[in-house]
Amino acid sequence: MQPMPRRPARAWGGAGPLKPKLTGGGDAAEMLPHIGTSCASPRSTAGGTAGGIFSGISSGISSGTAGGIFSGNASAPPSGSPSGTPSGTPSGSPSGSPSGSSNATPVGTATARPSLPHRLWRGLPPGLRRQALIRATAILAPSPTPMSQPCQPGIAVAGEFSRASGLGEGARLMADAAERAGMPVWRIDIPALAEPVPDLPPPQAVTPHAGTRPHEAPPPGVPLVVHVNPPLLPLALLRLPQAVRRDRPVVGYWAWELAQAPPCWRHAARCVNAVWAPSRFVAAALRPVVRQDVTVVPPPLADAETWVSGRDRASFGLPQDALMVLTSCSLAAGAARKNPFAAIAAFRAAFGDRADRVLVLKLTHGHHSPADLNRIAGLTAGSANIILLDQPFSRADARALTACADIVVSLHRAEGFGLVPAEAMLCGKPVIATGWSGNTDYMTDANAILIPGHLTPAREHRALYHGLWAEPDVMAAADWLTRLAENPGLRARLGQAASRGIRQSLTAEPLFAALRALG
Numbered sequence: 001m002q003p004m005p006r007r008p009a010r011a012w013g014g015a016g017p018l019k020p021k022l023t024g025g026g027d028a029a030e031m032l033p034h035i036g037t038s039c040a041s042p043r044s045t046a047g048g049t050a051g052g053i054f055s056g057i058s059s060g061i062s063s064g065t066a067g068g069i070f071s072g073n074a075s076a077p078p079s080g081s082p083s084g085t086p087s088g089t090p091s092g093s094p095s096g097s098p099s100g101s102s103n104a105t106p107v108g109t110a111t112a113r114p115s116l117p118h119r120l121w122r123g124l125p126p127g128l129r130r131q132a133l134i135r136a137t138a139i140l141a142p143s144p145t146p147m148s149q150p151c152q153p154g155i156a157v158a159g160e161f162s163r164a165s166g167l168g169e170g171a172r173l174m175a176d177a178a179e180r181a182g183m184p185v186w187r188i189d190i191p192a193l194a195e196p197v198p199d200l201p202p203p204q205a206v207t208p209h210a211g212t213r214p215h216e217a218p219p220p221g222v223p224l225v226v227h228v229n230p231p232l233l234p235l236a237l238l239r240l241p242q243a244v245r246r247d248r249p250v251v252g253y254w255a256w257e258l259a260q261a262p263p264c265w266r267h268a269a270r271c272v273n274a275v276w277a278p279s280r281f282v283a284a285a286l287r288p289v290v291r292q293d294v295t296v297v298p299p300p301l302a303d304a305e306t307w308v309s310g311r312d313r314a315s316f317g318l319p320q321d322a323l324m325v326l327t328s329c330s331l332a333a334g335a336a337r338k339n340p341f342a343a344i345a346a347f348r349a350a351f352g353d354r355a356d357r358v359l360v361l362k363l364t365h366g367h368h369s370p371a372d373l374n375r376i377a378g379l380t381a382g383s384a385n386i387i388l389l390d391q392p393f394s395r396a397d398a399r400a401l402t403a404c405a406d407i408v409v410s411l412h413r414a415e416g417f418g419l420v421p422a423e424a425m426l427c428g429k430p431v432i433a434t435g436w437s438g439n440t441d442y443m444t445d446a447n448a449i450l451i452p453g454h455l456t457p458a459r460e461h462r463a464l465y466h467g468l469w470a471e472p473d474v475m476a477a478a479d480w481l482t483r484l485a486e487n488p489g490l491r492a493r494l495g496q497a498a499s500r501g502i503r504q505s506l507t508a509e510p511l512f513a514a515l516r517a518l519g
Contacts, residue, residue, distance in 0.1 A: 141234030152221030154184030159227030230268030255416035279438035332365035335372035336460035425498035
């Protein structure tokens with residue numbers, strides 16, 4: 001085992017989406033054997049020939065086996081109400097969920113048995129399926145238009161606007177910050193390609209932002225920034241209308257959590273003109289893999305909308321007088337990586353069963369990993385001072401929950417950026433976090449408690465990560481929990497420094513500089 005290298009931090013000087021119609025289910029890589037004859041004879045749609053390649057593939061396949069990934073076509077924006085609102089759009093980070101309706105067609109229930117090719121495909125190792133998927137779709141996906149003409153004003157942001165995910169929240173923050181700056185913005189919702197269960201709370205009436213162009217394609221020359229990682233990026237581009245993906249620079253906004261990105265990601269690099277990353281850690285992981293230079297564009301938290309609902313502890317069913325420690329994570333992102341187990345261990349080591357100390361575990365996407373959810377429930381069973389919240393919250397409610405906390409803990413093993421601790425710091429909360437990976441871009445010893453540890457081989461049941469990640473020192477975290485709990489003045493000073501640091505470092509200026517650099 002080797003010690004974790006410390007990375008110095010450096011300061012960086014609603015929606016009405018155009019919505020391709022697609023749905024998802026199960027392992028994203030399972031779509032490959034269902035391309036069938038549609039690839040040999042693609043039918044044209046209003047969105048362009050390539051956009052119709054996968055149309056009509058899903059009939060007769062049940063969502064439970066994930067055979068039916070797509071339905072409909074990508075030809076036109078919806079006629080329904082735009083989704084998203086400043087006070088109810090999703091937190092997308094592991095702590096929140098969208099509040100608007102996505103208008104995505106739900107995967108229907110069917111009774112047909114999966115085909116033999118599909119069953120054989122399911123028998124392949126997940127890593128091999130992922131590599132085959134990205135290679136096949138990268139061949140089919142269109143190449144980007146060469147950047148020979150100056151870019152036009154504005155930005156088209158494509159991503160999972162209607163899903164609670166880190167990339168989805170990155171898309172929302174980027175669009176919010178650009179709109180607040182007065183820039184023309186086109187939001188293009190790409191419903192989750194591998195998510196059969198909606199993340200959405202009940203739909204709400206919403207109003208589009210003044211800068212949003214809800215029902216029109218962006219003019220030629222307006223840059224398109226796609227918040228979809230390489231394994232699914234070519235497929236997402238295939239689903240976009242031709243008017244959206246042609247005659248403009250296409251930027252891939254990618255995130256990864258270990259020190260080197262998977263080599264197969266290079267296949268998706270041919271589909272974009274430029275690559276952006278949310279942190280220097282991610283940029284360093286991407287550069288050996290892609291041919292383009294990688295520009296660091298952190299999420300512009302300080303310049304995006306940060307609405308907080310009026311909910312208080314009582315509305316969440318939390319005790320009023322106890323010191324509250326909060327840890328949030330999405331089990332879809334991997335419990336092994338997010339590591340709520342270390343937070344539980346540190347809290348117990350610090351406070352035992354004290355009734356005046358409460359740990360709140362905010363979990364999302366428990367259906368992705370019932371085994372992890374059951375393990376967490378087992379670890380916390382019988383602990384009256386540990387509370388599980390396993391339900392979707394709106395963006396505003398998730399931030400209200402953070403505002404209720406006295407201390408926020410993220411003892412992750414790896415993060416590409418770390419939206420949850422960054423939002424907590426913006427809210428003025430003292431944060432205890434692992435001192436390794438993407439969060440060290442905005443965390444320093446002056447504005448956060450960085451927990452040491454050692455690097456160890458990454459192990460998790462999905463076999464998604466190959467390399468090293470961090471094992472934080474649980475007892476060091478327990479010691480800091482005790483010190484912060486006993487010193488309100490220290491908590492206040494650290495929270496003030498955290499908020500000040502985020503407001504200075506996570507602005508929209510890197511976004512605007514990156515747009516200018518496109519030409």
